[in-house]
Ligand SMILES: Nc1ncnc2c1ncn2[C@@H]1O[C@H](COP(=O)(O)OP(=O)(O)OP(=O)(O)O)[C@@H](O)[C@H]1O
């Protein structure tokens with residue numbers, strides 16, 4: 001596994017400061033994973049039929065194509081500062097950002113993005129590329145918000161679903177790489193149906209349900225804990241809204257990890273309501289895991 005070959009970590013850059021934060025996070029991820037880093041700038045202008053070169057009489061380094069190349073060159077240099085041992089390639093790919101990055105994600109170990117980019121408007125929490133790639137990418141997605149902090153725990157949201165168990169594994173792996181504590185959070189409000197046709201009792205014993213929820217949390221963590229004995233785990237059972245609890249936890253976290261969908265999600269839904277809310281409001285970087293089988297230690 002120390003070969004620096006295999007599926008790369010991919011990061012999207014658009015020339016914004018936040019995309020450079022994403023590049024630094026992606027370089028660290030590539031180093032943890034012993035994978036190459038691929039820096040991609042999607043270049044929309046050839047599709048628009050506008051001139052791509054410098055204007056007549058203007059300096060030779062002007063024009064849209066040169067600007068796109070500079071955005072990639074700058075990102076490659078930034079990655080080299082963070083992880084000089086990681087092989088890096090930088091490419092300008094003609095096309096719209098979302099389409100280009102989703103195609104890249106098909107062959108990626110992880111895709112990394114900023115929550116915002118160059119466009120949008122002040123106060124927008126998530127740009128359109130970040131929204132669409134998070135919802136559709138085949139690979140796990142890491143959305144970086146600001147300069148990542150190196151301290152604080154890795155936090156994972158647990159709901160007992162298959163994808164949340166995968167997210168727990170992903171979070172264990174991250175905690176091991178980062179030498180961080182892992183906090184596994186399971187929030188619950190009321191007894192919830194777990195399958196179609198489930199009938200809930202009108203009167204129930206809250207303590208019995210609390211025990212049930214505690215069991216869900218413990219079981220989700222147990223198997224992974226054996227595989228990552230070096231990781232210290234804290235289990236947090238919270239009576240309250242899961243999205244609110246996870247956004248709160250993200251204040252002090254170095255990373256939050258969630259499954260794309262949970263126990264309650266409708267078939268075909270791309271992001272569950274908790275993942276959707278936390279994606280918009282988290283204070284920390286957020287990793288979203290969409291498929292089982294992403295964790296290396298088994
Ligand atoms: N042209 C692009 N090529 C590669 N990656 C991109 C491109 N545009 C955006 N990204 C990636 O997506 C992240 C989020 O940018 P996004 O475009 O979604 O936000 P925005 O520019 O603030 O809003 P919007 O473009 O929707 O008005 C960026 O930090 C970057 O990682």
Ligand SMILES: [Mg+2]
Nearest residue numbers: 117118119127
């Ligand atoms: Mg944009």
